[in-house]
Amino acid sequence: MPRELSLAEVFQLGYYWETKILLTAVKLDVFSTLDGRGRTAAEAAGKVGADVRALALLLNALVAIRLLTKAGDLYANTPVATTHLVKQGPQYVGHLLLLHDAEWSNWGKLEDSIKTGRSPVTQHVFETDPALGANVLSVLHRIGQQSGPDLAKRLALDQARTMLDLGGGAGTNAIAFCQVYPQLSATVFDLATTLPLTERTVKEAGLETRIALKAGDFNRDSPGGPFDVVLMSDILHYQDLATNAALVRKIHGHLTPGGRLVIKDRFLDASGTSPAWTAAFAVHILVNTERGACYRTAEAMQWMTDAGYESVVELEQTAVVQGVKSREA
Ligand SMILES: C[S@@+](CC[C@H](N)C(=O)[O-])C[C@H]1O[C@@H](n2cnc3c(N)ncnc32)[C@H](O)[C@@H]1O
Structure with missing residues (x-):
């Protein structure tokens, strides 16, 4: 019999925030923007076309998730982000995460699908x-x-x-x-x-x-x-x-x-x-x-x-x- 979940684990399951923070960073190609050198939130916002204050919140969360580091005002990639999330790299896996991001709105209709038994899509990717x-x-x-x-x-x-x-x-x-x-x-x-x-x-x-x-x-x-x-x-x-x-x-x-x-x-x-x-x-x-x-x-x-x-x-x-x-x- 598998171990029962703790309440903390139940809450953790409900928090999809970090998932969408990661997927959005990949969609905006934040990691490629930071490739090779640290940048401020303002510099990165200029590169990816984002609001500086909002992007800084996203970058701070990515630091907390341990995909970025922050020294003073400068954000930089961690080694795992450099290896797998920078688009030009040979070991880029972002395409898979982009697929998950593209499917996000379908997941938003899960309740409908469960009630009706029907999918919101008519074709596969x-x-x-x-x-x-x-x-x-x-x-x-x-x-x-x-x-x-x-x-x-x-x-x-x-x-x-x-x-x-x-x-x-x-x-x-x-x-x-x-x-x-x-x-x-x-x-x-x-x-x-x-x-x-x-x-x-x-x-x-x-x-x-x-x-x-x-x-x-x-x-x-x-x-x-x-x-x-x-x-x-x-x-x-x-x-x-x-x-x-x-x-x-x-x-x-x-x-x-x-x-x-x-x-x-x-x-x-x-x-x-x-x-x-x-x-x-x-x-x-x-x-x-x-x-x-x-x-x-x-x-x-x-x-x-x-x-x-x-x-x-x-x-x-x-x-x-x-x-x-x-x-x-
Ligand atoms: C999840 S991938 C699996 C690829 C491969 N068999 C593997 O295991 O790595 C599904 C594949 O089926 C192909 N596919 C889907 N529907 C098809 C169809 N009606 N006729 C031919 N290929 C199809 C897709 O283009 C895709 O390459």
């Missing part, structure tokens, strides 16, 4: 703001480069020759899989607006000859193939249950006999309360996607079973499920 979507993917690509090789090794794909990374985004998994398995070639299938980023990452990895890019809508268009392995990583929580079931069925026709479909997602356990991060993410998906949801692992396994996959298993709890196409098919 990759459709409404492809540039922001691509920026977010590039951050996720950088910080998520370890998980791809780990997943590739766990799947033991020594016999596979062809892979489809459906909704492959920055190509993080396709790149990792090809690096782990020298015999493997991959196709990244994604929206045309996302693929310029993929082209860049694949080139950076030197895998242009082994990773092909294919543009389209995976619910409507053919991904080609057949493939020995198809990966759906973090794409299904944007869609409704019937669309996912149909996609899993369709992909069965794009697998070689004995080929497998691997779904990696943010699944919930049977109770819907765990993992804790995913239980909160499910609310995020409710307000920020029109028809998305976090599904139970059992639901994903049912899509596979209904579509005729065999040996359907949960490879990693609440994270990875796999189904195999019959060799007789």
